[in-house]
Amino acid sequence: MTDHSGKPCSKTLASVPTLDDLVMRDVDHDCEGFGEHRICVRVEAVADLPTRFGRFRIVAFYNNRDGKEHIAIVHGDVLGGEGVLTRLHSECLTGDALGSLRCDCRDQLTLALTRIAQEPCGLLLYMRQEGRGIGLLNKIRAYALQDRGLDTVEANLALGFRDDERDYAIAAHMIASLTVGSIRLLTNNPRKVEELRRYGILVQDRIPHIVPVNDQNRFYLATKAHRSGHFLDLDGIPHLAEQDESADDLSEGQGSAGLQVDPN
Numbered sequence: 539m540t541d542h543s544g545k546p547c548s549k550t551l552a553s554v555p556t557l558d559d560l561v562m563r564d565v566d567h568d569c570e571g572f573g574e575h576r577i578c579v580r581v582e583a584v585a586d587l588p589t590r591f592g593r594f595r596i597v598a599f600y601n602n603r604d605g606k607e608h609i610a611i612v613h614g615d616v617l618g619g620e621g622v623l624t625r626l627h628s629e630c631l632t633g634d635a636l637g638s639l640r641c642d643c644r645d646q647l648t649l650a651l652t653r654i655a656q657e658p659c660g661l662l663l664y665m666r667q668e669g670r671g672i673g674l675l676n677k678i679r680a681y682a683l684q685d686r687g688l689d690t691v692e693a694n695l696a697l698g699f700r701d702d703e704r705d706y707a708i709a710a711h712m713i714a715s716l717t718v719g720s721i722r723l724l725t726n727n728p729r730k731v732e733e734l735r736r737y738g739i740l741v742q743d744r745i746p747h748i749v750p751v752n753d754q755n756r757f758y759l760a761t762k763a764h765r766s767g768h769f770l771d772l773d774g775i776p777h778l779a780e781q782d783e784s785a786d787d788l789s790e791g792q793g794s795a796g797l798q799v800d801p802n
């Protein structure tokens with residue numbers, strides 16, 4: 539039986555001088571794949587991406603599994619890098635782009651990009667798995683359940699349903715494709731570290747990702763603290779978390795990842 543948890547791509551993912559060279563390297567790339575589903579990815583396009591957080595490059599990937607266009611936002615020279623500060627972010631249209639206060643995804647994204655921009659090199663994988671992989675429609679359905687004030691557990695179960703194996707195999711191959719030697723993972727979730735290691739990614743360290751209270755998220759926190767009903771987690775009622783929390787975390791009533799809510 540073939541072991542799909544190792545580094546099947548290491549032979550074909552040769553080192554190249556620059557990020558741009560990854561596109562040519564991967565033109566014919568088709569490896570044995572990561573995980574049970576033999577997930578393989580290719581770097582398809584690389585471009586500059588100046589942002590309000592700093593200068594990045596954006597790397598667009600094809601994968602043979604989910605038809606989604608996952609990307610890496612890269613700061614500095616990560617090729618062959620060791621201890622590269624890395625964040626896995628799951629797309630949240632409502633939070634990331636629309637500024638929704640139902641979750642803290644945008645704060646987590648902003649903080650991650652800010653921290654990565656301060657490092658000599660770092661990268662953020664922006665995974666197009668809306669609502670932890672259940673899709674936008676189901677996420678809004680889960681929101682609607684919560685709006686009606688009933689069945690928070692069901693809503694959270696709906697939001698928590700995802701195919702972890704697929705998510706982490708794609709992310710692991712993306713990191714391997716960038717020929718990153720080892721990473722320090724920005725996360726509050728030790729399981730993310732375990733999953734990436736399962737696919738052969740060398741994770742040196744886990745760096746806690748705590749969103750501090752600031753002027754930007756104060757309203758979000760105040761809303762959480764003062765709005766009555768099921769959206770609150772101050773009484774241990776789970777809320778809809780989309781980043782860095784597993785269903786297990788939610789059932790333990792841990793509340794929002796890293797957010798320190800002052801009930802006063």
Ligand SMILES: [Zn+2]
Pocket residue numbers: 547567568569570571577578579711
């Ligand atoms: Zn491959």
Ligand SMILES: [Zn+2]
Pocket residue numbers: 630632633634641642643644780
């Ligand atoms: Zn969100």
